[in-house]
Amino acid sequence: VLGGLTILFAVACVFVSYLMSRRAMIPIAQSLARQREFVADASHELRTPLSVLMSSIESLGMRKQAPSDGNDDRFEQRTLGYMKDEVKGMTRLVGDLLYLARSDSGAEQLQLARFDIRASAERTLNSLAHLFEAKQIVLDLQAPDKLLMYGDEQRLLQLLVILVDNAVKYSPSGTLVRVKLAEEKQRSHRILTIAVVDQGIGISAEEQERIFERFYREDKARSRQFGGHGLGLAIAKRIVVSCGGIIQVASKSGQGSAFIVKIPFSE
Numbered sequence: 390v391l392g393g394l395t396i397l398f399a400v401a402c403v404f405v406s407y408l409m410s411r412r413a414m415i416p417i418a419q420s421l422a423r424q425r426e427f428v429a430d431a432s433h434e435l436r437t438p439l440s441v442l443m444s445s446i447e448s449l450g451m452r453k454q455a456p457s458d459g460n461d462d463r464f465e466q467r468t469l470g471y472m473k474d475e476v477k478g479m480t481r482l483v484g485d486l487l488y489l490a491r492s493d494s495g496a497e498q499l500q501l502a503r504f505d506i507r508a509s510a511e512r513t514l515n516s517l518a519h520l521f522e523a524k525q526i527v528l529d530l531q532a533p534d535k536l537l538m539y540g541d542e543q544r545l546l547q548l549l550v551i552l553v554d555n556a557v558k559y560s561p562s563g564t565l566v567r568v569k570l571a572e573e574k575q576r577s578h579r580i581l582t583i584a585v586v587d588q589g590i591g592i593s594a595e596e597q598e599r600i601f602e603r604f605y606r607e608d609k610a611r612s613r614q615f616g617g618h619g620l621g622l623a624i625a626k627r628i629v630v631s632c633g634g635i636i637q638v639a640s641k642s643g644q645g646s647a648f649i650v651k652i653p654f655s656e
């Protein structure tokens with residue numbers, strides 16, 4: 390009987406450890422699949438501008454060999470302009486990928502300091518004036534005259550730029566983008582709220598579940614036309630989470646979107 394029980398116990402142990410290893414393997418398999426998908430998406434995003442650059446170089450080369458039709462300078466300038474745009478886009482993409490990789494490996498440290506977020510948000514929004522002007526979008530900043538915050542200024546401004554850039558990108562001309570900054574006091578700490586509200590195309594309920602995923606874009610072809618890579622909101626979420634905060638979206642298709650960020654801080 391003792392021998393039988395020992396065998397039964399051994400079989401049960403093997404079975405339980407098999408189940409546990411399977412449970413452990415599922416997340417590992419999922420994360421490997423996600424990593425593979427990420428590398429495939431990143432390669433695809435880099436391949437598109439590279440082929441545009443290649444064909445631009447080829448057409449410049451062919452033009453040099455053909456007899457001049459008097460328009461060479463204009464053609465060269467225009468092609469060089471396209472090439473510069475592609476290189477700019479690739480540089481931004483590589484910067485975004487590096488930030489996510491460093492942040493995944495824990496190499497990204499927050500640079501904490503006290504600063505007036507009202508003043509720095511205003512400066513940043515002024516530097517984006519060309520985006521608003523190009524689409525005749527009106528910006529409305531609502532914030533107290535001074536709002537002292539303790540946090541990573543550069544990262545918080547990067548987050549604001551991502552949300553405002555999207556609000557402008559996905560809104561028709563002649564609309565309004567509202568940026569609200571506010572502070573809420575709780576017992577031991579304070580909470581900074583950043584709200585970016587637009588009157589744009591909106592985001593359907595199914596899409597809202599996925600927009601914070603890396604490389605997620607509702608319509609890839611349309612997004613390329615808008616100049617996005619689908620990493621903006623993934624980076625925004627990473628910044629918010631690394632600051633101990635939350636980011637939420639409220640939206641309806643065709644009725645605009647509101648992105649709300651809440652970040653606790655003390656000091």
Ligand code: ADP
Pocket residue numbers: 555556559587589590591592600605606607608612616617618619620621622623646
């Ligand atoms: P992208 O570079 O494509 O803008 P993001 O990660 O910033 O990438 O956004 C992911 C997707 O979420 C976008 O492709 C778009 O479909 C949707 N989205 C983000 N912000 C808005 C917004 N303010 N209004 C409508 N759709 C938005």
